[in-house]
Amino acid sequence: MRKPGSENxxxxxxxxxxxxxxxxxxxxxxxGLLAWSENAAALEVRESEIAKLTAKRDALRNRVMLLDPEAADPDLASELVRDQLGVMREDEVVITLED
Known part of the structure; x- marks a missing residue:
């Protein structure tokens, strides 16, 4: 038999x-609360990655627009042809710019 208060x-x-x-x-x-700061830090890292990738995507989109077959930019087309084929004249100087 149980005591009267043991069930409660x-x-x-x-x-x-x-x-x-x-x-x-x-x-x-x-x-939980302890994971909140970790999630906030991870969010900041992801947002900076998104910003970098967005800038890269916009640069590539611009380059694609410049290569439009209907109205290609002559300077860009010349640069690409010379880069791909390795064609240079003797009196030309190549200056490369780091991105």
Whole structure:
């Protein structure tokens, strides 16, 4: 036979255990308070990568527009032909610019 208050005590310990478990997950879980700063730092890194890739995409888009077969930029076309074929005149000087 059980004591009259033991059933209530068991329910209270169960509720307390569940509350402590939920608190632990809220603090130390994968989306908890401790992971928040890590996620914020990762977000900043990703945003800077996106900015770099966006700039690179825009530069490539501009280069593609300059190579339009209907109205190709003569300077760019000449540069590409000389680069791909390795053709230079004797009196030319090549200056390369680092990106």
């Amino acid at each position: 005590r068991l329910k209270r310990f169960g509720a307390l255990g569940a509350l402590l478990l939920l608190t632990g997950v809220a603090v130390a879980g994968p989306t």
